[in-house]
Amino acid sequence: MKELISLGEGSGGRLTAQLIAGIIENFGAQNGQKDGCEDCTFVEGSLAVTTDSFTVSPRFFPGGDMGHLSICGSTNDLAVRGVRPQWLTMGMIIEEGLPREELHRLVKSAAATCAQLGVTLAAGDTKVVPKGAAEGVFFSVTALGHSVTPQPLGMDRLKDGDALILTTSPGRHGTVIAALRYGLDLGGLESDCAPLWPLLEPLLPLPGLHCMRDCTRGGLGTVLCEWAESTGLGMEIEEEALVLHPSVTAICDILGFDPLYLASEGCALIACAPEDADTVLSRLRAHPLGREAALIGHVTAEHGGIVGMKTSLGGTRIVDMPIGEILPRIC
């Protein structure tokens, strides 16, 4: 029997990592992703590039839409590495029969986010496929920019003792998409979808800023696991420090999802030297997107490669990388 690609391979967990590894190995010497699993790659000097495709369903949701999300998702992958988003390219695969008005709403929304960031659309491409060959429209965005930090930020700078700071309450984007998909009441919850550059830029001059990552597919849990596995360091977080929106807790309880693994689209995990933690927190809290910023734990040389969460009951839970399907098409 032929082995077929499964939906779980798109969820951002361990199966996605295996799918990507299987693709990348084909490129051999042509593989320039020296930065491994980082969110973007430096190609030449300070110039960095990242790419993302967007298939989110539904395309419009409280707090955003696929146009806005496509600019946030791609430019956030630059921002977390200290790279100012400057240019982007957009490819659109459009299903025949898509209402033109809907396409234009998505495009206007993307353009507004570009304007907010001062990002220039450098190139574009459109393809139209027959009805049924795609679902509505998919966007593919590649974003480019120059690093503005003295040293590149990345997992190789994570250190024993680093403070772990979360910029906002996690899991809201994934929870919104899940609730819409299952017809649940959102209780006022909106996706956190937002461009992170304006929030993170004030942190970049800090010499103790070591590593940042936006918690998209696979959520905060997956980011922590990737950091632990890539560095061999342990990650220790406190359940009580995680500020969950009440609707996130309620919807996850109903659906049986763990908010640790649900995607955010405007939330970053930050690792910095402990002496810079207060400065990072105060600069984050000065921005509307960072008002709920919280110190959630620290990096430790103990239990290397493992993520532990001290639960509110006083025990420690091992946080493992999710394996397969969580929730498809959240971005």
Add this chain to the structure above:
Amino acid sequence: MKELISLGEGSGGRLTAQLIAGIIENFGAQNGQKDGCEDCTFVEGSLAVTTDSFTVSPRFFPGGDMGHLSICGSTNDLAVRGVRPQWLTMGMIIEEGLPREELHRLVKSAAATCAQLGVTLAAGDTKVVPKGAAEGVFFSVTALGHSVTPQPLGMDRLKDGDALILTTSPGRHGTVIAALRYGLDLGGLESDCAPLWPLLEPLLPLPGLHCMRDCTRGGLGTVLCEWAESTGLGMEIEEEALVLHPSVTAICDILGFDPLYLASEGCALIACAPEDADTVLSRLRAHPLGREAALIGHVTAEHGGIVGMKTSLGGTRIVDMPIGEILPRIC
């Protein structure tokens, strides 16, 4: 009634131009496509970028496959502007249930073409969508590189009297896809799908080299119309100078297609000063991809904005830009 996107808007003709214009206008000051309808855009100094999505059906065809095509199509858009392809990003939207072996054949094929060109994969993204939400797999490729010509090549350098040279026999890729789609015998015909950089690089030092364009969606006819409309110059070509593969002629006769508008994926139109035409032709013919290179006409200040083709019967036919549907999903 809602206005819906039609399949014809994806064919590369006038409707595609209108669709793109409608998208770009939303970006206002954020629109960096100063180069208008050129194949790639210079973002900073000599650095150029281009993007393309690939939805070709069928994904495997005589002479290539979607993996190979995705690298050729994207890097050719750099090559025709004198830009050496150096890095690329790949986004993949994969339908649940795609045989893994097929994905890997496509990826291996893309990787082999990257290796041939010395192009580095800088970043990638994979999404998996549920069965029925996409057809098999779509690739989106963004290619980057630096210009190596003293002056950028482009339509603004087209001049009255320029020689028009076609690097090879046109329309083979589109004809192959059409024949497969309609179950016609190919008579040994293969897609011309090939990376153009090795063929075009030797031309780049020539000061009389003005403008190049690969004849993809919409074919040679559309390129000529875009050049004429953008510059206000006339384009004059000779029907007899167009070397058509006998199978291209035969299949187009059966299907009622005009080979002038069928896509090539390894064929460029070149405009150069008349005194450089012989050098261009001899350098092209020295490469396997350019053995059938031919002088097909010239740029003229007469009948501005119009493309005229002298037919083999002695008359002149006006070549207009195709409006809507020619053949969907050729790339």
